[in-house]
Amino acid sequence: MSRMTQAELRTDLVAEYAAWLTGFLPNDYYERYREYRWDIGLRRAHQRAAFEAGWLQPTWSPEHGGRSLGLAEAMEIRLEAAMRSAPKLPNVAGPGVAAPGIRQFGTAAQIDRLLIPLLRGDEWWALGMSEPEAGSDFASLRTRAVRNDPDGRVFRVKGRKIWTTQAHQSRWCTLYARTDPDAPKHRGISCLILDLESPGVTIEPIRMASISDETFCEVILDDVEIPADSLLGPVNGGWQVAMSSLNHERQMIWIMNWVEIQRGLSSVRDSQATHDDYASGEVFAELGSLLADAEALRATGYRALNNELADRPSPEADILKLLGSQTLQRVWELSAAAAGPRSIDDTDLLFERQDALAATIYGGTSEIQRNIIAERLLGLPKG
């Protein structure tokens, strides 16, 4: 197929998606975006409708709610959704992280039982990864899962998970637990699908510093029994399940960051109307630098995609998380600077600034990202 036809195909698809989204959204969506962004009912309805129309995971097959699109087409759809400020998924961990893991590693029975309710948004998912003593050093987790004998039909699980987003609203959790305490720490972890309604599970929401509705929880596991057929992936293969599931999120993270950056840049521009001394040189210079960051993010995302499509290594993809999250923080700081003292009583801006702080932490902190770049891409020795 020639380049031109492919491009036309993409344009048609994007137009089809855009028409679908416009049809779904309320007429006053853009005027009242500040309210609608918190409207959980609308966000749930949007996820369900997107799933039914095949837009939720466009690269997946129709029976999993997709359209069997290529990576390039799917990226155009995601960018279009981002540019049109499509309602945010209410439980990103489900479709973004758990679903790809289930699809890649799940048994037929697991996929059959779990995938569709997840994608429709009927059942939410939590990621049982961080622990009080295992944050960036995820592989040192201590939660234990023990089978009484090698063929035992249940794992007994004891331990504590923390910063587990939305666990109190979720039905399921991909729980990472140590199944072989004698193996090297990366090789003794398994992923278990935990029904959060099981006896022995206690979930305590943790009050957030901001008005975020992505609430952290502490999850205490006191002799919880998990059936052995709830194992996701191989026994002691949890590290691969985790890395592979998070990898699916990578493209989503930069696109999410990118659109938030665009929103921040627009807010800087809008400050101009209300503030006399907006036109100070440093605001313009920082604005230009942030425009370069945003454009670099997009260009790098496309370069990485083109390399993936051509079966070439795409090392530049590893900068997307680091660059995107840092830029996001800078753009909201500039927005505050451009607004002057008006920033103080702008609680939307307060939320944006607080929310941006999470971006350099979740999905691997910036410090871990730098270690990954230095060690895997630049070949520097481990510390």
Next chain:
Amino acid sequence: MDVGLNSGQLALRDSVRDVLRAECPPAIARQAMTDPDRWRTVWKTVVDLGWSELAVPTADGDSSFGRMDLTVVLEECGAALAPVPLLSSVGLAAGLLRLAGPAVDDVLAEIGSGVVAALAVHPPGHRLPAVPMTLQEGRVYGRAVAVPGLPRAELVVTLASSADGPVAAVVRVGDGVTVREAECTDPAQPVADVEIDAQAIAIAPVDLESALATPLVAAAADLVGVAGAALDRAIEYAKTRRQFGKPIGAFQGIKHALADNYVALERARGLTYAAAARHDDPATSVAAGWNAAALAKAAAADAAVGCGRTAVQVHGALAQTWEHDMHLYLRHAWQGASTLGDSRALYHAVGRRFAGSRADDDQQGSAIRKGHEEWRQ
């Protein structure tokens, strides 16, 4: 959006890299700092290999990849610190003329054949490129500063104001063209001020922004090359130099600085390739093309200076010596960073333009989307 190199461009990159590795190690740049004729043998190789012919747009009107090829070659020459006027003559001077039409065809052919040209677009006292000359009855008058490669040039390409608007004008170095060379940051790439009162040999009306976009991308490509090479040198040293019982690259203080350099490099490279691809795309508006080029140049200067400075820091006292190569990278980076607009001035220009554009909400799409679309046209 095509923003990577295709396999043909990757092959071109590798062959250019191989030639330069054999013919032009950084020691040549050091020699060129004190021997004013050292560049000539390398330039002969460059011209014999046909790289200077990238000055001439392809004849069939399908210029796709033309600028991308030039980008690739300039990046490699920057990485090798090749002391040749490829950037100044083919990238900058010919770049400005690229869209100037048939009136400059002969000049482009000359530059393509290896005749060296230089681009004079800095009026005294300006940080951003502008129009330094005036044109009256076919004669060019005016003064420009810091003209890259001028001491080696036979032709000067410049911008002049005329009664009919801005024009690109070309004069031959000789009577009426006074070249004032002084010591400069990177003597391997000498610059000079120029005063002109001479007959133009070619004149063509131009749109300033579209004319300047190609030189900006060319300058960016050169600086991306410098940044990548300086980073490579720092990485190699950090792997081998040992202190406190381990390679210094095992310490996060070094590791994270180099990781940040890598981000700056790929940021610049992504912007540069995207800007080059955009210029080959007829759907790009003039303003969007200039924005993309200006941001690429600014990012590339940031990357080159940043990687160069970190590389000096990683090498420690060693990098303070004449014999070590690191000052060569930084000299080249610093000089390039101030040519055609320093990064703060370029960011400022693009930021101010963005701030001045308005996005009106409507029911068809969000403000973000509208802003984005205006921006990328």
